[in-house]
Structures are given as structure tokens and as C-alpha cells.
Amino acid sequence: MQIEELAQLVENALDELKAKDVVRIDVREHTSVTDFMIIASGTSNRHVNALSDNVVEKAKESGRKPLGVEGKGSGEWVLVDLGDVVVHVMQPATREFYDLERLWQSAESRREQQQRPAE
Numbered sequence: 001m002q003i004e005e006l007a008q009l010v011e012n013a014l015d016e017l018k019a020k021d022v023v024r025i026d027v028r029e030h031t032s033v034t035d036f037m038i039i040a041s042g043t044s045n046r047h048v049n050a051l052s053d054n055v056v057e058k059a060k061e062s063g064r065k066p067l068g069v070e071g072k073g074s075g076e077w078v079l080v081d082l083g084d085v086v087v088h089v090m091q092p093a094t095r096e097f098y099d100l101e102r103l104w105q106s107a108e109s110r111r112e113q114q115q116r117p118a119e
Helices: 003-016 045-061 092-098 100-115
Strands: 020-026 036-041 068-070 077-081 085-090
Touching (some): 003 045, 036 092, 045 085, 077 092, 085 092
Parallel strands (some): 036 085
Antiparallel strands (some): 068 077, 077 085
């Protein structure tokens, strides 16, 4: 399975259970740890856990066993590591507090600024 297909599989698994505000961030230029981060919100502890369980189930069905799953105990923030794709499923308050989108997108802005010729 190609990386883009895996990212799409994750997004479909999240959509299937009505994840909120799903965002895919291409981080290939910023880290060698993964290619994409997918961030989504769940409406409750149960919803966050159900979303992450569905991602794991769909990945396994496609032949991709997760490298790890962290945070299922609290249901505030569950991370599913699929190697090329890392999935963060969070409750809205946790997502707002950590603001991973801003963190990784500001890294993209810094890289673009460094590549611009001096004026």
C-alpha cells in the first residue's frame, strides 16, 4: 500500500465514525519520523477511542499493523503510529491546547521563508 493510499484509508476510517475537523499535514520536509500527520477530533472519550480503534482495525484489514497506539486509557488524545502516517485523535480542548496544526504548519512557513531569495 502506498503512503497516499494509507493516508486516505485513515481519513476514510475517521469519516466513517464522524470524526470532526480532520486535517492532513505533509511533514516530509520537516521530519524523517513520518510522512503525514492526520489530526482529528472526537466529541468524547468514547468517541476518541472508537475513532482510533476504527483506524487500527481498517489498517490491520489492509495489511498494515500499527507500530504503536498510545493514550487509549484517558481518551483525551490517542496516537496511532502507522509508520508513514501518524494519527492524532483528540478531544477539542486537548487539540486546541496543543495546537499541532500551528506547530507543524509554522514549520512549513519557516521553511518557505528560508527558501525565498533575500529582497
